[in-house]
Amino acid sequence: MSSMNLFCCLLGAAVIFLFACSDSSTNPDNTLSLQDTVWMLDTFKMNGEEPEKVPENQVYWINFLSDTTVAEIRADCNTGKVTYIVSDGPVDGGISIELIYITEVGCGPESIHGWFLIGLLDASYYRITDNELSIYNEDEPEKLNFIPKP
Numbered sequence: 001m002s003s004m005n006l007f008c009c010l011l012g013a014a015v016i017f018l019f020a021c022s023d024s025s026t027n028p029d030n031t032l033s034l035q036d037t038v039w040m041l042d043t044f045k046m047n048g049e050e051p052e053k054v055p056e057n058q059v060y061w062i063n064f065l066s067d068t069t070v071a072e073i074r075a076d077c078n079t080g081k082v083t084y085i086v087s088d089g090p091v092d093g094g095i096s097i098e099l100i101y102i103t104e105v106g107c108g109p110e111s112i113h114g115w116f117l118i119g120l121l122d123a124s125y126y127r128i129t130d131n132e133l134s135i136y137n138e139d140e141p142e143k144l145n146f147i148p149k150p
Helices: 003-021 113-121
Strands: 038-045 060-064 070-075 078-087 093-102 123-129 132-137 143-148
Touching: 038 113, 060 113, 070 093, 070 113, 078 113, 093 113, 113 123, 113 132, 113 143
Parallel strands: none
Antiparallel strands: 038 060, 038 143, 060 070, 070 078, 078 093, 093 123, 123 132, 132 143
16 A cells, blocks of 8 residues: 555544544533523522422423524413523623513413513523523522423
């Protein structure tokens, strides 16, 4: 085998090895991003109480749209849109959320749509760990915990 053929074989093997060992995603640790994921509310913590699971018959989610500063939301039986601004924080990402509009359907006395909206509109920072999104209020130990929508 000539040295040129040997070089081409070694180069081809190296390229195959690099592609086989690399992760094709842009996120090597497989952490989901704020955008391009529909985040379903899983638990919420308000007024310093223990975290509570979202009632089974209620649905809450937020979808931070790509290439924009608008997010779609569902708050139980209501839908709407918010604007958001993300900034870098020392440890976590800063976030500010403002309501554009929301429908005003009466969802029933067990609905937590009010807590959900307060939690979003009072947001100060967020953290994504283990593919879970947590949105925190700066002044209170309140937070909303989201998981990716299946």
